[in-house]
Amino acid sequence: MPLHCRLKNIKKGKPVPTVTIDGRKVRVKKDATVLDAANKADIWIPTLCYHPALSPDAACRLCMVELDRGEWRQLITACNYPVRKDIVVYVSSERAKMARRGVMELLLARAPESEELKALAARIGVKETRYPTVTESQRNCILCGLCVKVCEEIIGQSAIGFTGRGVERTVAAPFRQPSEDCIGCGACVAVCPVGTIKMRIHKSEQEVEISPFKSRVKLLVCEECGEPVVSMQVNERVLGMVKGNIEDFLKHWRLCPKCRRSRTAARFQEVTGCEKD
Amino acid sequence: MISIPVKLKKPADIEAFAHSLKNPEHTPARIVRVCIGTGCAAKGSRKLYELFLEAAKEHGENIRIEAKCVGCHGFCERGPIVVIEPGEIFYQQVEEPDVAEIFRETVLGGKILDRLLYEDAGTEKKARTEMEIPFYKVQHRIVLAGNGRIDPTKITDYIAEGGYSAIAKVLSSMTPEEVIKEIEVAGLRGRGGGGFPTARKWRSCREADGLPKYVICNGDEGDPGAFMDRSIMEGNPHSVIEGMLIGAYAIGSEHGYMYVRNEYPLAIEHLKTAISQAREMGLLGQNILNSSFSFDIRINRGGGAFVCGESTALMASLEGCTGEPRAKYVHTVESGLRGKPTNLNNVETWANVPQIINRGGKWFAGIGTEKSKGTKVFSLVGKVLNTGLVEVPMGLTLRRIIDEIGGGMRDGKRFKAVQTGGPSGGCIPSENLDTRVDFEELTQLGSMMGSGGMIVMDEDTCMVRVARYFTEFLQKESCGKCTPCREGISQMLYILDRITDAEGQVGDIERLEELAELLEGTALCALGKTAANPVISTIRYFRDEYDAHIRDRRCPAKECRGLFRYEIDEEACKACGICLKNCPVNAITGEKKVPHVIDQDKCTLCGMCWEKCPFTAVLKI
Numbered sequence: 069m070p071l072h073c074r075l076k077n078i079k080k081g082k083p084v085p086t087v088t089i090d091g092r093k094v095r096v097k098k099d100a101t102v103l104d105a106a107n108k109a110d111i112w113i114p115t116l117c118y119h120p121a122l123s124p125d126a127a128c129r130l131c132m133v134e135l136d137r138g139e140w141r142q143l144i145t146a147c148n149y150p151v152r153k154d155i156v157v158y159v160s161s162e163r164a165k166m167a168r169r170g171v172m173e174l175l176l177a178r179a180p181e182s183e184e185l186k187a188l189a190a191r192i193g194v195k196e197t198r199y200p201t202v203t204e205s206q207r208n209c210i211l212c213g214l215c216v217k218v219c220e221e222i223i224g225q226s227a228i229g230f231t232g233r234g235v236e237r238t239v240a241a242p243f244r245q246p247s248e249d250c251i252g253c254g255a256c257v258a259v260c261p262v263g264t265i266k267m268r269i270h271k272s273e274q275e276v277e278i279s280p281f282k283s284r285v286k287l288l289v290c291e292e293c294g295e296p297v298v299s300m301q302v303n304e305r306v307l308g309m310v311k312g313n314i315e316d317f318l319k320h321w322r323l324c325p326k327c328r329r330s331r332t333a334a335r336f337q338e339v340t341g342c343e344k345d
Numbered sequence: 346m347i348s349i350p351v352k353l354k355k356p357a358d359i360e361a362f363a364h365s366l367k368n369p370e371h372t373p374a375r376i377v378r379v380c381i382g383t384g385c386a387a388k389g390s391r392k393l394y395e396l397f398l399e400a401a402k403e404h405g406e407n408i409r410i411e412a413k414c415v416g417c418h419g420f421c422e423r424g425p426i427v428v429i430e431p432g433e434i435f436y437q438q439v440e441e442p443d444v445a446e447i448f449r450e451t452v453l454g455g456k457i458l459d460r461l462l463y464e465d466a467g468t469e470k471k472a473r474t475e476m477e478i479p480f481y482k483v484q485h486r487i488v489l490a491g492n493g494r495i496d497p498t499k500i501t502d503y504i505a506e507g508g509y510s511a512i513a514k515v516l517s518s519m520t521p522e523e524v525i526k527e528i529e530v531a532g533l534r535g536r537g538g539g540g541f542p543t544a545r546k547w548r549s550c551r552e553a554d555g556l557p558k559y560v561i562c563n564g565d566e567g568d569p570g571a572f573m574d575r576s577i578m579e580g581n582p583h584s585v586i587e588g589m590l591i592g593a594y595a596i597g598s599e600h601g602y603m604y605v606r607n608e609y610p611l612a613i614e615h616l617k618t619a620i621s622q623a624r625e626m627g628l629l630g631q632n633i634l635n636s637s638f639s640f641d642i643r644i645n646r647g648g649g650a651f652v653c654g655e656s657t658a659l660m661a662s663l664e665g666c667t668g669e670p671r672a673k674y675v676h677t678v679e680s681g682l683r684g685k686p687t688n689l690n691n692v693e694t695w696a697n698v699p700q701i702i703n704r705g706g707k708w709f710a711g712i713g714t715e716k717s718k719g720t721k722v723f724s725l726v727g728k729v730l731n732t733g734l735v736e737v738p739m740g741l742t743l744r745r746i747i748d749e750i751g752g753g754m755r756d757g758k759r760f761k762a763v764q765t766g767g768p769s770g771g772c773i774p775s776e777n778l779d780t781r782v783d784f785e786e787l788t789q790l791g792s793m794m795g796s797g798g799m800i801v802m803d804e805d806t807c808m809v810r811v812a813r814y815f816t817e818f819l820q821k822e823s824c825g826k827c828t829p830c831r832e833g834i835s836q837m838l839y840i841l842d843r844i845t846d847a848e849g850q851v852g853d854i855e856r857l858e859e860l861a862e863l864l865e866g867t868a869l870c871a872l873g874k875t876a877a878n879p880v881i882s883t884i885r886y887f888r889d890e891y892d893a894h895i896r897d898r899r900c901p902a903k904e905c906r907g908l909f910r911y912e913i914d915e916e917a918c919k920a921c922g923i924c925l926k927n928c929p930v931n932a933i934t935g936e937k938k939v940p941h942v943i944d945q946d947k948c949t950l951c952g953m954c955w956e957k958c959p960f961t962a963v964l965k966i
C-alpha cells in the first residue's frame with residue numbers, strides 16, 4: 069500500500085494490520101480474514117466450506133493454519149479468523165499441514181467417491197484415508213453447508229437446511245420431503261465442492277430435479293426446438309428483474325440460447341441481405 | 346407470619362425488613378424443615394410435608410409450629426430428610442408412618458428418635474445434627490448454605506437470612522468498578538467448567554462498545570449425573586437472582602436471561618416464583634430501590650442438547666436459532682447475544698457473588714488454594730458409601746473427599762479411579778489421590794474441574810469401557826457441525842468398540858492418540874476439543890489395560906464380554922445343578938455330588954450361571 073494511503077487510514081483511526089504469512093508480509097484491512105491475507109500474499113490455503121459470496125461458518129476445518137501467540141502456537145481456521153492487529157501466521161508449518169491432512173482423511177472416509185475431494189486431497193499430500201467409512205447418513209456429502217447457505221443468503225429460498233444432530237446430520241428439505249420452496253435454480257449444484265449435488269433433467273416430464281433433495285421443478289422448454297432452457301420459476305424471477313423496454317426481449321424469452329441466436333442471425337440476414345458464415 | 350409486603354423503596358429498607366422478619370413475635374417456636382429437593386421429593390417428601398402441615402394445623406395455636414419446604418441438603422441418598430428446630434435434629438429416611446411420632450415426640454416433646462438418626466457405618470455412632478455426620482463435617486457450604494434452611498418459594502425467608510443485603514450495599518455504597526474490584530480480590534473463577542476469572546469477564550463486557558448489554562445465567566447443566574446447579578436453582582433461587590443483579594450493575598446491563606434446562610421443571614417453577622416476588626418487592630424492574638439502576642430477568646428453557654450449554658450455542662438458542670456453536674475469535678463479551686456485549690456465567694458462579702459482596706473479597710480469597718479460591722460443589726457418585734452433593738473448599742484432596750465425605754469404598758472393594766469434570770473430563774488413578782482439587786491441579790492430571798462431576802470407580806470397572814462410555818456420550822451429543830468432532834469421535838468410538846469387543850488391533854492406541862491430537866487442535870468448540878480427554882487420560886494411567894485387551898485378549902476388570910471366561914470353582918461348587926438348569930445353551934455338565942464343568946467351546950458368555958449360582962462358585966477368569 070502506498071504511504072499516503074496508509075497515512076490516510078491511520079488518520080481515520082483505522083489501523084492497517086500486517087499479516088506475516090510464512091515470512092511474507094502483507095497489509096490488510098482491519099477485520100479482513102487470514103484467508104484474505106493469504107490470497108493477497110499469493111499463498112494457497114485449501115478450503116471447502118468457504119465461499120467469497122457467503123458468510124463463513126468454519127465448519128469443515130480444512131483451512132487450519134498456525135497462529136503465533138508468542139509462547140505457543142494455536143491452530144486457527146484461516147477462513148474466519150479476523151485480523152485485528154499485526155499477526156504472524158504459518159501455513160506450511162508441519163503442524164498446520166498435519167492438521168489439514170488429518171481433517172482431509174476424515175473427510176475422505178465420509179466421501180470416498182468424490183473425484184473433486186480426491187483431487188484436493190492429492191494436492192495437500194493425502195493419497196488415501198486410513199479410516200473406514202463409519203458415518204454416512206448421506207453418502208459423499210461432507211456437510212460443508214455451502215448449499216444451505218447459498219440457498220438462504222443468495223437465493224433467499226431456504227429450501228434446504230440441516231436436519232439431525234451429530235453423525236445423523238444431513239442436508240435435506242424439511243421432513244426430508246421434496247421441497248415446495250425449491251425453484252430449481254441449481255445454485256447449490258454450483259457451489260457443492262465435492263460434486264455431490266446434481267441437476268438432473270427429466271426430458272419427458274419437462275422437469276428439473278435437484279438430487280439428492282428430490283425436489284422437482286417444471287422446465288421452460290424452447291418453443292422452437294423443444295430443448296429445456298431453465299426452470300420456470302427461475303425464469304419468472306428473472307423476468308421480474310428485467311427493467312426498461314423489454315418488448316423485444318419478450319419476443320425471444322421462450323427460446324433456448326441456440327435458437328435465439330439462430331433467429332437473430334436470420335433477422336440479420338433479412339435486414340442486411342448478407343449470408344452469415 | 347408477615348404476609349408479603351411492601352415495596353422496598355431504598356437500600357436501607359432491606360435491612361429494616363429483615364430485622365422485622367426476625368422479630369420473635371413472628372418467628373415460630375418450632376420449625377419442621379422438610380426437604381423437597383428432587384431426590385427427597387422422589388421418595389415422597391411432599392406428602393411428608395403435607396402431613397406435618399396438617400399436624401401443625403390440628404395442633405392449634407398454643408405453640409407456633411411451622412412446617413416448611415426446603416431445598417436439597419445434598420445427602421439425597423439418605424432422603425427424605427426432615428430437620429427439626431430447635432436443636433437442628435437431623436432425621437433421615439423418614440417415611441409417612443414416622444410423621445405422627447416425630448410430631449408427638451420431637452416437635453412437641455423435645456425427645457430424639459434414635460432410630461431416625463444417621464448412624465456412622467464404621468463407628469456405629471448416631472449423629473443428632475448435620476454437623477455430626479462425617480458427610481457434612483469436612484464440607485464448607487457457601488453457595489449451598491441456604492439449601493436446607495430456607496423455603497425457596499418465599500422471598501421473606503431469603504431476606505431473613507440476609508438475602509438482598511448485598512445488592513443494597515452495592516446500590517448504596519459501591520461504584521461498578523468497586524464491585525468488579527471486590528470480585529477480583531476474591532479471585533472468583535467461573536464454575537461452569539473453564540475457570541475463567543469472573544472479574545476479568547465482567548470488566549471486558551463493561552468496557553465493550555455497544556448497547557444493550559446482556560447478562561446470562563447458564564443453567565443448562567447437561568452433564569449426565571450432575572445436579573449442582575439444579576439444587577441451587579431449586580433450593581435457593583434468589584441467591585442466583587441477587588448475583589445477577591450485582592453483575593448487571595457492575596457491567597452496565599439492564600437485561601438478564603436465565604437459560605434453564607428443560608428437564609428441570611421445579612427449578613423453572615422456583616425461579617419464576619422468585620423473579621415475580623422480587624419484581625413485586627421492587628428488587629427487579631425499573632429503578633431498583635429508587636436508584637438509577639434498572640434490571641429484569643427472563644427465563645428461557647434450554648434447547649435440550651448437551652452442546653446448548655456451550656456459550657455461543659446457548660446464545661444462538663436464545664436467539665431462536667439451532668443451538669450450534671460458532672467460532673469465538675471475537676469473544677462473546679464483545680459480540681454475543683444478537684451481536685451485543687454479553688456476559689455469561691454459570692449458576693454457581695452467580696450464587697457466590699452476593700456472599701463475596703457481603704463478606705468481602707478478602708474473606709473469599711482466604712478459602713482455597715493460590716489460584717483457585719472459594720469452594721466448589723461436586724456431585725459425588727459411584728462406588729463410595731455416601732453419595733450426594735458436596736461443597737468443599739478448593740484444595741481439599743481427592744482422598745479426603747472420597748474417604749471422609751464419601752465414607753470410603755462400598756462393599757470393601759478397592760479404589761481404582763475417580764473421574765472428574767463431566768463427560769470430557771478424565772480419570773485419575775490412586776497414585777494421585779493426594780492431589781489437591783483445584784483448576785490447575787486437575788488439568789495437570791489430564792482431567793479437569795468441569796462443572797463438578799465426580800464418579801468414583803472400583804476395581805471391577807474396566808477403564809477402556811469407561812472411555813468408551815464417555816466417548817459414546819460425546820459422539821451422540823456432538824452437534825455435527827464441524828468435521829473433526831463429527832467424524833473423529835465416531836472413528837474413536839469405532840476403535841474403542843473393537844477393543845472392547847475382543848477385536849483390538851496392534852496400533853489402536855496410537856490411532857486413538859492421533860485422533861485425540863487432531864480433535865484437540867482442530868475442532869470448533871470445546872466439546873470437540875476436549876472430547877478425547879476420557880480416552881487420553883485412561884491411556885495415560887491405564888495403558889496396561891488397553892494392552893491386555895488388545896494383545897492378550899483379556900479384560901482385567903472382567904467386564905468386556907469375550908475377554909474373560911467363566912469357570913466353575915471345583916472347591917466351591919456344591920453340585921446343586923442350578924447353573925446347569927439355567928444355561929441357555931447347555932454348556933454345563935455335571936451330576937449330583939460332582940463339581941460341574943463349563944464347556945468353553947459351547948459357552949456364549951451370557952453370564953447366566955454366574956448370576957444364578959448361590960455359592961458364588963462361578964468365577965470370571
Ligand SMILES: Cc1cc2nc3c(=O)[nH]c(=O)nc-3n(C[C@H](O)[C@H](O)[C@H](O)COP(=O)(O)O)c2cc1C
Nearest residue numbers: 535536537563565566567654655656690691694871
Ligand atoms: C459442550 C459444552 C457444554 C457446556 N455446558 C455447560 C453447562 O451446562 N453449564 C455451564 O454453566 N457451562 C457449560 N459450559 C461452559 C460454558 O460454555 C461457559 O464457559 C460457562 O457457562 C461460563 O460461565 P463461568 O465463567 O461462570 O464458568 C459448557 C461448555 C461446553 C463446551
Ligand code: SF4
Nearest residue numbers: 825826827830870873
Ligand atoms: S466441536 Fe462438535 S459440538 Fe463443537 S461445533 Fe464441532 S461438531 Fe459441534
Ligand code: FES
Nearest residue numbers: 117126128129147
Ligand atoms: S474453509 Fe475454513 S473451515 Fe472450511
